[in-house]
Amino acid sequence: MSTEDTFHPLGEEWEGELEEMLDETEYDTELGLEMARDAMRVTKGELSDAEFHERYHEDVLEEFDVDDRPTEAAWEEAKEADDEGLIERLADVDTEQERREVMKKMGAGAAAVGLGAWGTADNMAGEPEEPASVAAAQEDDDDEGTQWGMAIDLEHCDGCLSCVVACSQENNLDMGVNWMYIFHYEDEDAGNDPKLMVRPCQHCSDAPCAKVCPTTARHVRNSDGLVLTDYDVCIGCRYCQVACPYGVNYFQWDEPDVPMADLDTDHVYDANGDWVDSRAPRGVMSKCTMCPTRQDGGFGDDNQGTTACEQACPPGIIHFGDLNDPESEPNQFLEEAREDPEKPSSFRLLQDVGTNPNVIYVGHEPGSNANQISAEEARDRGLATAVSYDQIGLVDNRKTGNDEHDGLDGGTIGGGLSP
Ligand code: SF4
Numbered sequence: 001m002s003t004e005d006t007f008h009p010l011g012e013e014w015e016g017e018l019e020e021m022l023d024e025t026e027y028d029t030e031l032g033l034e035m036a037r038d039a040m041r042v043t044k045g046e047l048s049d050a051e052f053h054e055r056y057h058e059d060v061l062e063e064f065d066v067d068d069r070p071t072e073a074a075w076e077e078a079k080e081a082d083d084e085g086l087i088e089r090l091a092d093v094d095t096e097q098e099r100r101e102v103m104k105k106m107g108a109g110a111a112a113v114g115l116g117a118w119g120t121a122d123n124m125a126g127e128p129e130e131p132a133s134v135a136a137a138q139e140d141d142d143d144e145g146t147q148w149g150m151a152i153d154l155e156h157c158d159g160c161l162s163c164v165v166a167c168s169q170e171n172n173l174d175m176g177v178n179w180m181y182i183f184h185y186e187d188e189d190a191g192n193d194p195k196l197m198v199r200p201c202q203h204c205s206d207a208p209c210a211k212v213c214p215t216t217a218r219h220v221r222n223s224d225g226l227v228l229t230d231y232d233v234c235i236g237c238r239y240c241q242v243a244c245p246y247g248v249n250y251f252q253w254d255e256p257d258v259p260m261a262d263l264d265t266d267h268v269y270d271a272n273g274d275w276v277d278s279r280a281p282r283g284v285m286s287k288c289t290m291c292p293t294r295q296d297g298g299f300g301d302d303n304q305g306t307t308a309c310e311q312a313c314p315p316g317i318i319h320f321g322d323l324n325d326p327e328s329e330p331n332q333f334l335e336e337a338r339e340d341p342e343k344p345s346s347f348r349l350l351q352d353v354g355t356n357p358n359v360i361y362v363g364h365e366p367g368s369n370a371n372q373i374s375a376e377e378a379r380d381r382g383l384a385t386a387v388s389y390d391q392i393g394l395v396d397n398r399k400t401g402n403d404e405h406d407g408l409d410g411g412t413i414g415g416g417l418s419p
Pocket residue numbers: 201202203204207208209210227243244245246247248249287355
């Protein structure tokens with residue numbers, strides 16, 4: 001297999017940085033790149049999950065001594081062998097420990113089924129969504145339980161970075177680890193006005209990051225579709241970072257600034273008892289979590305169905321809620337936007353990659369000639385409210401290069417928006 005051609009939507013430079021980053025790890029660089037390439041072929045519908053699993057099973061076992069990746073084939077096999085109602089029981093469990101216990105009883109054929117498979121099974125190989133068909137997709141999603149997600153009103157973002165600060169504070173993130181990120185950019189194809197892109201993890205229903213994770217640390221939570229990282233299970237191989245088309249992952253290189261003893265223990269484990277919230281420990285991957293402690297009721301009923309970034313946003317442009325509920329805040333916002341002839345159509349980032357992201361935007365979609373610019377330049381060019389990361393006392397690793405690992409976290413969001 002060859003990795004000669006660029007496969008990553010974020011482009012050749014980003015892919016090169018990822019390759020260098022993998023070279024620094026103890027794990028196989030070539031395997032990480034090939035799996036990432038093929039995981040995106042799976043989301044595009046060019047390769048099945050079963051083929052993907054089969055293609056890499058031996059190599060993953062050899063490299064990691066474990067292959068817990070989800071596989072549709074194993075799921076089907078388990079279904080055929082299900083003579084004790086174990087499938088139903090398996091679908092009901094959420095914790096890794098429970099899952100393993102049930103699977104032990106299901107035999108070797110089911111051993112490769114991962115928790116993430118169930119969050120994505122219905123969406124696999126789906127056609128990329130047309131911008132105008134967001135409503136239709138929501139209808140399709142009805143009756144499928146909760147699917148947390150966001151609708152973001154790009155037209156009214158003023159670039160104040162309050163969301164970035166709130167996320168950083170709530171999650172005790174190190175300087176330069178910005179789970180929420182605001183891009184200032186220009187788009188030659190859409191006039192001279194500087195623009196803004198608000199970018200958390202997209203919590204993809206068909207998440208390539210979860211497909212490549214050998215340990216299932218990165219998983220799609222069965223109960224509500226959140227894409228989370230079990231910090232206790234992650235071995236820090238960074239394959240998820242390579243396979244993410246959006247560049248949202250941060251590796252925790254050093255001991256975190258805020259020690260474990262200072263963390264709010266109610267803001268560490270989710271309702272399943274898995275360590276998926278707040279900042280990651282050393283040697284582990286992190287990214288925006290969509291605030292599972294809040295969604296699990298850990299911060300009280302009033303904060304369920306909210307996120308820290310949403311609450312901190314002065315113009316209220318982040319609408320968080322259950323995308324499967326037609327009455328939820330994001331769906332109501334989208335409905336109003338659809339009915340307003342003055343509003344641009346909604347879109348999801350990198351729809352052609354087929355990841356089924358659960359963040360939906362209303363506003364300008366970055367075109368192929370979009371380029372990131374600094375906050376200062378955005379201000380000079382008329383975006384008076386644009387605030388730089390320096391101004392709010394945060395580090396912008398993705399732009400300023402003032403971190404020794406900048407090359408590894410650098411880059412941008414794709415969809416035509418390049419560094
Ligand atoms: S945006 Fe989030 S869920 Fe989607 S591939 Fe990247 S890390 Fe995974």
